[in-house]
Amino acid sequence: MKLFRAALLATALALPLSSVAAIAATPADALVVAQNIDDIVALDPAQAYEFTSGELNTNVYDRLVGYEAEDTTVLAPGLATEWTADDAAKTITFTLRDAKFASGNPVRPEDVAFSFSRVIKLNLTPAFILAQLGWTADNIDSMVTIDGNTITVKYEGDFSSAFVLNVLASRPASIVDEVLVMANETDGDMGNAWLNTHSAGSGPFVMSDYRPAEIVRLTANENYFRGAPAMKSVIIRHVAEAATQQLLLTSGDVDIAKNLTPDQISGLSTDAIKVETYPQAAVHFLSFNQKEESLTPPAVWEAARYLVDYDGMTQSFLKGQMEVHQAFWPKGFPGSYDETPYTYDVEKAKQILADAGVQTPIDVTLDVINATPFTDMAQSLQATFAEAGINFDILPGTGAQVITKYRERTHQGMLLYWGPDFMDPHSNAKAFAYNSDNSDDNYTATTTWRNAWAVPDELNKAVTAALAEPDQAKRNQMYMDIQKQAQEDSPIVIMFQAALTIAMANNVEGYVNGATSDFVYYRLVTK
Template sequence: MNVLTKAVAAAMLGTIPFATLALAETPPNQLVVGFSMSNILTLDPAAITGKETVQVLANIYEGLVSLDPVNRSQANPQLAESWAISEDSKSITFKMRSGAKFASGNPVTAEDVVWSFKRLMKLNLAQASFLKTHGFSAANADASFAAPDPSTVVITLPKKVDPQIIVLTLGIVGPGSVLDSKTVMANEANGDMGGAWLTTHSAGSGPFVLQEWKSNERVLLSRNDNHWGKEAAMRRIIMRHLPESQSQRLMLEKGDIDVAFSMSAADLTALQSNKDVVVQTIGGSGFYYLAVSMKDEKFNKPKVREALRYLIDYEGLNATVLPFFGKPHDRPIQTGLLGALPDAGYKLNVEKAKALLAEAGYPEGFSTTLRALSDAPFLNLATAIQASLAQGGIKAEVITGSGDQIYGAMRERKFELLVGRGGGGQLPHPDSNLRAIAYNPNNADDAKLTNFQGWRTSFYDEKLNKMIDDALIETDTKRQVTRYGEIQTYYADMVPSIQPFSEVVDSVASRADVKGLALNPSWSTDLSTITKAR
C-alpha cells in the first residue's frame, strides 16, 4: 500500500480529515525549508563554521547591528538603537534598545553583550578569528568590552583599525551574536561556558527559538513570542536535511517544501519554467577554489602549485557546473569591492602544466587525494577537476563526505587537495576576503587558527600579512585602492595555496506564493519576514 493509498484509507476510517488530501501544500503558518545539513556540526554561535549553520542561527540570535541585505556596506540597528564612533576613532559606543528580551524572558542588557564577546574571545573557537584579526584577544577582553550601565556598551579598539569594519563585523552571525548569559551559565558544565549545551540548544533573542536539532535530519524552530520586533508570520520553521537536489526539486514542485536552498544547476534551470516556483539569484560571499596543503612535500613546491593553476578548466566549470552557484573569477578579492582587479585570465593549459611538473621533478605526475563535500556542486566540481588533473598526469582519488569529514580534515591540516567554498566576503570589504583566504598570523600547528584558510593550508607569508594589515589602515582611498591591487598581484606571483576559479552567487527556489523572502549575501537571511499568499 503506497503513501497515498494509506492516507485515503485513513481518511475513510475517520482518522484524518479527508479535506487535507486536496492540499498539495504546506500549512499556512509553517515554513518548510529544504537544504543540506551535512556541514552543521554545532549550533554554538562561537564555534560554528559554514554557510548552512549561519542560515539557521540568523533566525535565533541577534547582534547589536545587522547587515543590510541590499546595501551590503550598511549596518542596521538591531539590539543597539544607535552607535557613535569617538573623535579619535579608538572606541565605539552603542546604546541598547529598550524592552528587548531573550526567548527565556530575561531582558537583553549591555552586560549580556559584553559577556558574549568575552566568552567568544575566552573560548577562542572558530568565530573568534573575526575579532582576533583586529587585535582583540582573551587577554585584552576586559579592557576592550565594557558596560558602564545596563543600556550602554563601549568597545575600545586594541589597535588602529577603521572602526566601521568593527561595526560591520558585529553584524555577522557568530562573532556578533548576543547570548542570554544567565541561561547559558545555568547550563555550564566543567567550565565550558555552556558550550556543550549550546551545541543542541539556543539562548538568543531572535524571532525564533530552537526547538530541536537532529544531526543530518532536521532543525525545528518555533516562533519566539518574547521577541521585541514584529511578530513572525510563521509559527514554526521546519528545516529538513535534503542533500539530494532532485529530492528538493520534486518536493518543491509538489508543494511539500516551501523553499529549497541546496539545488543543482540542472534542477534550478528546470524550475525556471514552472509558474508555481520562483528562482532568486544574488551575489554571494567568497569563492569556489582548489586548495592544497603546503605540509605536503609535493604541494610545497611552487612549480607544482603553478601546474595545478593550469589544470583547472575555469571556463568549463563555470559554464557546466556552476550556473546559479558561481561566476568566473580567479582573484582573491570579489568583483565590485574596493580595489578589485580584473581576472588574471588563467585557462586550462595541459602542456604548460606538464612542463611545470617536469621542472618540479614529476615528469610522470603523481598520485594524490582530492576531498569534496558530497553535496552540489562540490562533487561535480571534484569529478571535473579530477579529469583535468589526469590530463596532466596527476591521479587524484576523490574522497567525499560530510563537512566534518572534508572540512574537518582541512581544519586538522590533514589533507592533500580539496575543492572548497569560502574566502570571506560576508563583510563588503576586501579585507574580509584577504583575511579569510590568504592571511595567517601564526603558522604553528598549535595555533589552531581554523577560521583562517591560510592557516588550514599551512600557507604563511610575512610580507603578505603586512601588506594586508597596512592596506586596512590606509586612510587615503586612492592609496588604499593601489595597495589592494598590489596585494592581488603579489598573491598571484607567489602562487599561493588556494586558487579561486569562481566567486559565489546564491540561488534559492521557492513556491510562488511565498512572499517576503529577501536573500542576504552575508548568509543571514531573515525568515521572519516571510508570509504565504494563500
C-alpha cells in the same frame, strides 16, 4: 504514516511536474525548506563557523549592529539604537535599546559584555574575529565596559572604527542571554554544549528542535522587538539529494528547495514554482597542503591554474551557479580584483612543470563534500589534471567530515569554498594571504594555515598595512594588489564565485538571501 508518505512519493514520481504541485500544501503559517545541512559542526555563536550555522545564528540572535533583511548592504542599528565613535581614543559607545530575549528576560548591557567575554574566554574557532580588536581573556573585562544603558567598546590596533563596526556585526558578536546560558552551564563550559542544540537569543526565531543531518525547527519569537514574524515556524529538512529536493518542491511538501542543479532548475515547468538568483560572496577554490612534499614546488601551483576547465564547468553543470573568478575577494564588493588571466591550457601546464624539473606523475588525494555540485567539480578536475600527470584520488565526505579534516591539516588536496567572516576585504585577505605563524600548535581559521603555507613576509606586511590604511580608495587598491600577488603565487587556486539559484513556491514572498549565509533572513516571509 510512513506507508502513506511512500505511496505519495511513488505517485508523485509517476505524474508530470505540472500536476504534482496540487497534491500537497504546507501550512499557511509555516515555511518548509529542503536543504543540505550536513556541514553543521556547531551552533553556539561562540563556536559556529559553518555556512548553515551562520544562517541559523542570524535568525535566532541579534547583534549591536548588523546588515538587516530590509537592506543587506547597509550597516544598521540592531540591539543598539545609536553609537558614537572616537577614533583617537579607539572607543565606540553604544546605547542599548529596550528589548527582550525569547526567554522573556530583558536584554541588558551585562548580556553584551558577557557575550563578548564568553567568545574570547572560550577561544573556539571564530574567536579570532573579535580577538582582532586586541581583546584577550586577561583584558576583555576592561575592554568592554558598562555605564547605565551604554556599552563602551575599546579596541587596540591600527584600524578605523568602520572596521570595528564590521567586526561587531559578525556572527561571534551575537548577543546571548546570560541568565539562560549560565543556567545550562556544564563543567565550566559557559553553556557551550547546551547552546549547540538550543538557542538563547533575542532574534526573530527560537531554535526549538535540532537533529543533526535531519531537521532544524525554528519557532517565531513573540517578544521580537521588530514584531513577531508571520511564519510561526520555519522547518529546514536535511535533504542531500537534489533530485529529492526537486520532488518535494514540485509535490508541495516543501516551499523552498535550495540545492537544485541547473538542469533541474531549467526543467521546472510548473506555474506554481518560481526561481530566484542571488549573487553570493563565496569563492570556490582548490588548495594544496604544503605538508605534502610533492605539492610544495611553486611550479605545481602555477601549472594547476592552467589545468582547471573554467569555462567548461561554468557553461555546463555549473551554469547559473558560478562564474569564473580568480581572486579571493568577491566581485561586486569594494576592493575586488576581477582580472581572470588563467584559462584551461594543458600544454602550457606541462611546459611549466617540465621547465621546473617537476617529476610526474604526482598522486594526490582530493577531499570533497559528497554533494552536488562539488563531486561534479572534483571529477572535472580529476580528468583535466590527469592530462598533465597530476592524478587525483577523490575522497568524498560529509561537509562536517571534510571541514574537520581541513582544520586538522591532514588532507593533501582540498576542494572547498569560503565566505567572508564579515564584510570587509581584510576578512578574506587574512584568510588567503596572511600566515605569520605556521606552527602546528598555532591553530588559525585561515586557508593559509590550514594548507600549511608559510606566507612570505612581504605579503604578510602588505595585509597588515592595508588594514591600517585610513584612506578608503587607497586601501581598496592595496587589497587589489594583494589579490594579484596571491593569484600569481599561492598553493590556493581560486576558480569561481558562487551565484545561488533557489526555487520556491510562487506564494512565498519576502525571503531574503544576501551575499553570505549570515545574510539569510526568514522574518519577512509571507505566504
